[in-house]
Amino acid sequence: MNTASLVRLFTLAALWGGSFLFMRIAVPVLGAVPTAFGRVALAALGLLALLAFSRLRPAFHGKLGAALVLGVVNSGVPFLMFALAARSLPAGYSAILNATTPLMGVLIGAVAFGERTTGARVGGVLLGMAGVAVLAQTGPVALTGPVLGGIAACLVATACYGAAGFLTRRWITARGGLDSRQVALGSQWGAVLVLAPFAAWELWRDPGLPATWLAAPPLVWGSMLAIGLLCTAWAYVLYFRLIADVGPLKALSVTFLVPLFGVAWGWLVLGEAATWAHAAGGSLIALALWLVLRPAPAVVAPGAAGSRT
Numbered sequence: 516m517n518t519a520s521l522v523r524l525f526t527l528a529a530l531w532g533g534s535f536l537f538m539r540i541a542v543p544v545l546g547a548v549p550t551a552f553g554r555v556a557l558a559a560l561g562l563l564a565l566l567a568f569s570r571l572r573p574a575f576h577g578k579l580g581a582a583l584v585l586g587v588v589n590s591g592v593p594f595l596m597f598a599l600a601a602r603s604l605p606a607g608y609s610a611i612l613n614a615t616t617p618l619m620g621v622l623i624g625a626v627a628f629g630e631r632t633t634g635a636r637v638g639g640v641l642l643g644m645a646g647v648a649v650l651a652q653t654g655p656v657a658l659t660g661p662v663l664g665g666i667a668a669c670l671v672a673t674a675c676y677g678a679a680g681f682l683t684r685r686w687i688t689a690r691g692g693l694d695s696r697q698v699a700l701g702s703q704w705g706a707v708l709v710l711a712p713f714a715a716w717e718l719w720r721d722p723g724l725p726a727t728w729l730a731a732p733p734l735v736w737g738s739m740l741a742i743g744l745l746c747t748a749w750a751y752v753l754y755f756r757l758i759a760d761v762g763p764l765k766a767l768s769v770t771f772l773v774p775l776f777g778v779a780w781g782w783l784v785l786g787e788a789a790t791w792a793h794a795a796g797g798s799l800i801a802l803a804l805w806l807v808l809r810p811a812p813a814v815v816a817p818g819a820a821g822s823r824t
Contacts, residue, residue, distance in 0.1 A: 520760050527753045528769050532776025534746035535606035535613075536784055537738040538598055544735045545728055547598040550742075552714040554594055555586075555706035557743025558751070562700040565752065571694075575701055578693050581686035585698070586705025589679035590747075593672035595710060600665035600672075604656070605787040610777020611650055612669035614770050614800045617807045618643040619670075619677030628681045639806030642799055650796030695755035703747070771801055 541550045566573060575582055600609050618640045624630030647666070656662055687693050718724055757766040774797050781787035 520757060523753050523757050523760075524766075524769055525772065527750055527757065528772030529776050530746045530750045530753070531613075531769070531773045532610055533780050534742050534750075535597070535601070535609045535777045536780040537742040537746065538601040538609075539606045539781070539785060540738040541735050541742065542598055542601040544731050545739070546717060546724070547602060548595065548710070548713045548717045549724070549728070550601075550739070551591075551595040551598040552707070552710040553739050554598075554743045554747055555590055555703050555710060557740065558590075558747035559700065559703035559707050561744045561748030562696065562703055562751070565748065566696060566700060569696070571696065573697065573700060574694075575697060576691070576693065578687055578690060579701055581690075582693070582698055582701025583705030583708065585679060585682060585686065586702030586707075587709045588675050588682060589702055589706075591706035591709040593675045594706065595713070596668040596672035596675075600668040602665070603659075603661035604665040604669070606781035606785065607774070607778035607787055607789065607793055608650065608656065608665070609669055610781075611774040611793065611797050611800060612647065612666060613673060613777070614774050614797075614804060615643050615647065615670065616673040616676040617770060617804055618800075619674045620680055621677075621807055623674065623677045624681055627678070628685075630681075635806045635809070639803040641803075642806065643803030646796045646799030646803060649799060650792055695758070696752070699748075699751040699755065703751075770804055774800070 538550060541553075545553070563573075597609055597613075600612075604612075621630075621632060621636045621640050625632045647670075683698070687698060754766065754769070757769070778787075778789055778793050778797070782789045
């Protein structure tokens with residue numbers, strides 16, 4: 516991986532790790548649903564501006580419906596789940612739990628998409644679940660009902676992420692492909708559409724919310740801008756560029772770095788505890804990710820040894 520790709524990798528990890536920090540700042544003031552909706556709305560507008568700057572028109576070539584539904588699975592539901600989790604979980608917890616995404620991919624791929632699995636990958640899934648258990652049971656946050664609910668919400672989000680990769684391959688790649696910026700744009704607008712009714716319901720249920728939002732301090736609105744434009748719109752651009760440059764397997768290595776930044780941002784900015792439970796649970800999940808993401812051994816065809824072409 517060259518220097519430019521390494522810079523993109525660490526920048527992406529810092530942005531995605533920071534998203535959990537910004538949610539911890541915004542959700543207590545704005546609410547979980549408005550935070551999730553504001554995130555995807557800002558990201559959609561940011562990506563639309565990016566296409567305009569790049570002199571590209573939105574063009575989906577018959578795949579708009581697929582892109583919109585992908586947005587529900589890959590952004591709308593996960594962002595809402597992480598926003599709900601931010602009401603009770605420290606940023607570092609959510610960042611570490613986010614690292615279970617490839618493990619969920621292994622499970623969902625084997626169960627729903629007929630993907631071949633290996634002993635190492637099954638071991639990785641079990642080890643990753645052990646890491647989640649260590650974090651939940653020995654971490655600095657008491658294992659209350661809301662905390663368990665937050666952990667469950669994070670795992671629902673990572674299950675959505677795990678399924679989204681297979682759905683993208685089936686609905687987009689296998690049908691001729693589509694420019695990654697167009698996919699990102701369509702998916703964010705799909706997330707906007709699915710979250711809009713929930714945001715409207717929140718407004719109907721509590722008409723005083725707009726006044727609360729207007730009275731929010733600048734830090735809260737700065738966090739919303741950061742999570743929408745930086746941690747979502749710009750992060751998508753970096754991620755798709757990284758895939759194009761180094762391939763999907765190496766791009767997924769960002770998963771190892773996000774928990775590190777998530778815990779660090781929470782510790783530096785919010786004063787959240789960084790304990791041995793974070794290190795132990797995070798290390799087990801990191802080892803599990805290595806087992807899941809490492810390349811499978813090459814299979815040498817009979818008679819191929821020693822041949823020259």
